[in-house]
Amino acid sequence: MKENEFDFDMKVKLIHGFSNKTRLQILESIKDQEKTVSQIVEEINGNQSNISQHLACLKGCGIIAGRNEGKYCYYSLRNQHIKDLLTMFDVVLEDVQNDVACCERHID
Template sequence: MEKPVQQDTAIQTDLYAKFFHGLSNPTRFRIIEILLDGEKNVGQLVEMLGQSQSQVSNQLACLKWCGYVTSRQEGKYVLYRISDERVRTILDLAKSIVADNAEHIRCCTRM
């Protein structure tokens, strides 16, 4: 028995919402911004973010699991980087839209 088209659409919608939810956490968003400038290890990210190693590692695990970042071993360090350059495009577009609507977004009480 085939699934109804409406169910497939709902599944896709949930998947897209989860994708954007991955960027909704301020720490994850900032990690992505930092990694757009190049590879970093956890220690560098900890220093730049001013957060604990466990907090940063937890957010990196989420970003890696969902495909935003990838890692590679170099000596005793694990270096993280953006896994797909299209992430840069998404962030650039988001920043442009936010710039045009910042006050409305800032004041929104419905999200």
């Protein structure tokens, strides 16, 4: 495998972490403040099992961090770069949203 192919594979894995509506909702939920699973579930109106699976994905990819305190685990964005990336998604989307809305080549 060429070095470039490895880089692309790693980028695809990273971007996959952001490519799900529930995961994006979780990330937006903890963008400015760490939260417990229960707080996230309540805020995005999800189901705990599903949210926990997505949190495990995000944590496994290194996008978020978990901190245990007593019987609770608090989740937060891993670092400022992740927060900046979420903000940049919004900036770029604002610029291209009409094209995205009209795109007929979107593949789920």
